[in-house]
Amino acid sequence: MPAPPPAPPALNLTSLEQRLRDTHAIGVFTKLSLKNQVDDLLDAFRAFYRGQVAIPLTELRQRYDLLMLKVLSLLQDSDPPLANDIVASREAIWGILKDPAKFATIT
Numbered sequence: 001m002p003a004p005p006p007a008p009p010a011l012n013l014t015s016l017e018q019r020l021r022d023t024h025a026i027g028v029f030t031k032l033s034l035k036n037q038v039d040d041l042l043d044a045f046r047a048f049y050r051g052q053v054a055i056p057l058t059e060l061r062q063r064y065d066l067l068m069l070k071v072l073s074l075l076q077d078s079d080p081p082l083a084n085d086i087v088a089s090r091e092a093i094w095g096i097l098k099d100p101a102k103f104a105t106i107t
Contacts, residue, residue, distance in 0.1 A: 011092040013106065016085065020071070025078030037067055042107060049100045057098060064094060 021031070041063055047053040048060060068090055075083035096102040 011089050011096075013093070013096075016082075016089060019082050019085070023075065023079045023082055025082070026074050030074065034067075034071065037070075041067060045097055045103060046107065049103065060097070061094070064097060 020026070020034075026034070041060070044053070044055060044060060044063065048055050048057070068086070072083050072086060075086070096106060
């Protein structure tokens with residue numbers, strides 16, 4: 001009987017965020033643009049959970065996926081370890097965003 005696959009590493013958002021800030025694979029102005037896009041997405045989730053907007057969760061997922069693809073495309077050639085860690089964390093991050101209780105702990 002084969003051994004079970006190893007558990008994915010624990011998600012460390014703080015570490016991923018710091019590594020994104022520190023990477024040389026993304027220029028300063030692009031990092032600022034990405035930060036604004038992340039802030040906009042988080043604001044959309046806040047409004048969604050407050051019932052202030054009628055954005056379906058599927059649309060928020062699409063926005064999240066597009067942002068992740070953008071980040072990964074910027075990192076894949078120049079910082080593959082960070083790109084791989086983001087890919088490995090992608091669903092865990094989405095799990096936090098889509099759960100109002102977990103989301104409240106990061107904002």
